């Protein structure tokens with residue numbers, strides 16, 4: 229089978245790595261990819277916004293299966309487009325992708341199907357939002373509708389801050405925003421919960437906790453994710469059942485009532501408050517860096533799982549997992565998530581000798597000649613699995629020291645809740 233992975237982050241390198249191990253994958257392509265995917269797949273520089281060009285590529289290279297990593301093409305309808313052209317593609321369609329593409333779509337679904345989530349109000353202009361704020365407790369959460377790459381969410385500790393953020397959103401800081409969402413602040417611990425679905429059958433696909441904030445102690449600005457560990461320390465059978473009964477099943481029913489269904493990875497971002505799950509947001513893809521953390525724990529041939537999904541035959545698969553604890557630390561460019569420099573050589577990567585259960589997944593890197601350069605805010609993901617989170621983290625820090633990239637930084641405290 230010939231497989232094409234779309235995307236260029238650590239998630240896509242981890243997906244390519246899993247496909248590369250498969251006995252059924254003869255040829256692997258990645259568009260556009262990074263220096264990591266270049267070492268195991270053939271990278272091609274095609275604009276992922278240009279669906280027609282992707283289709284041409286698929287036809288020309290006789291690709292059997294396309295796998296979409298990031299959210300933007302999903303929200304823009306790449307799955308509908310490729311399906312219409314009889315191309316097998318793994319990922320949700322445009323309608324189901326609204327779960328991530330519009331926070332307001334998801335909130336309204338929650339309301340209709342009684343899915344536990346923070347109380348909220350939706351507003352189309354500042355004045356009515358200001359009035360609503362008068363009766364709210366602090367802190368309060370303000371969100372722009374639509375995709376904002378992990379930005380577009382403000383946690384406000386006073387009403388002036390809240391009004392300023394509403395103005396910023398309506399002034400277009402995160403693109404055209406017709407609506408703003410005001411939410412109750414939920415106090416609890418976050419957990420990422422994943423499922424894989426073929427539209428009929430679905431299975432849980434692991435849990436993780438990521439560290440979104442840039443500074444140690446979960447302080448500072450939000451980022452795409454500075455590291456993660458799996459499983460989440462909150463996971464237990466009782467909570468899993470509540471998540472499935474109160475959140476996942478009603479959501480899938482909601483999509484069914486809209487005459488659509490969910491195929492692909494669905495990622496529920498949850499706040500767990502006293503062993504009760506509340507939905508914070510949905511993502512219609514694997515998380516990044518959760519994917520890099522979880523995928524190495526899968527025992528099955530990943531291509532078999534995905535192929536069964538696109539053939540609506542997931543029920544034929546019995547998912548099996550290693551019981552390992554997996555931890556990922558992200559090495560970032562200095563300055564991230566604000567301004568940072570690109571094109572800085574990362575010299576020592578070739579010298580690193582990884583042992584079994586140790587992985588380096590590239591994110592913002594590119595290969596020029598035989599040298600590797602940085603090409604993004606999040607640059608490398610170092611992942612280790614074993615039966616001990618602390619050992620994993622210590623070994624990762626040792627690897628980062630060996631890489632000794634002067635232009636990068638990372639959080640030394642990833643997994644502190646399960647380690648310290």
Ligand code: AMP
Pocket residue numbers: 346369378379381411412413414415418440450497499508509
């Ligand atoms: P989102 O993009 O909706 O996932 O929000 C980004 C981050 O903001 C989340 O991962 C949470 O840490 C935080 N957050 C969002 N909504 C809430 C809420 N209602 N209560 C507490 N924290 C929240």
Ligand code: GLY
Pocket residue numbers: 378438452453511514515516517518
């Ligand atoms: N790790 C957060 C995300 O993938 O959105």
